[in-house]
Amino acid sequence: MPTTMTEEMDRYNTDILGIIDYDGVKSGAVRFKSVPSFVFALDFKVDVPGYGTITVDIAFGGAFYAVVDAKQYGLDVTKSRVTDIQKAAGDTTDALKKQIKLTHPESSDLAFVYGTIMTDGKDMYSEEATSNICIFADRQIDRSPCGSGVTTRAAIMYARGFLNLGQSRQFKCLTGTTFTSKPIRKVQYGPYDNAVIVEVSGHGYYTGTSVYTLEEDDVIGQGFLLN
């Protein structure tokens, strides 16, 4: 039986793969392989009104995120009020949208800052988990360490030489949920020769089954476009 994600991908002849362990009774570990992930800018200075000049890394791990040590705002991701972290991160995303133009090698519609990930600054390798909180879209707070977020963090750690191919790092968030993120393959992606495919794993739970139907005369159900 295949034992690594790469072997599984070869087995199914696919580039996209999510795997859920299931013993016939109970679900278990869940893992997926990311899209090509890459660093767009390291140590980018952004002027965030009310906070001053903040230094962020910007990278893509399925979406573009700014990754920043919460200490720059006088905050602590394990102790500060979540609303304070949400405001600082949201204001940073808003400021970046005005102060940097992003590009993506394949999809221009992905070329925007989707969120800001506040971290404990523990980027250098450790067997201990590093904590982060991801504030994304319209200032939503992720209840998990964020799949695309820990992909992004792994791409940055790889680029900085803090994480090697095949080396796992643990990420946790306020709810206590932990994800593992591991760069598994270096790839060339557009102009990025240091892009990586990242494997993210966590734990999944079965929540239910739905069956959807489209009746023949359901015209709206077929989709519509308002403009």
Ligand SMILES: O=C(O)[C@H]1NCC[C@@H]1O
């Ligand atoms: O885990 C993820 O990647 C998603 N959760 C919040 C941000 C992304 O949409």
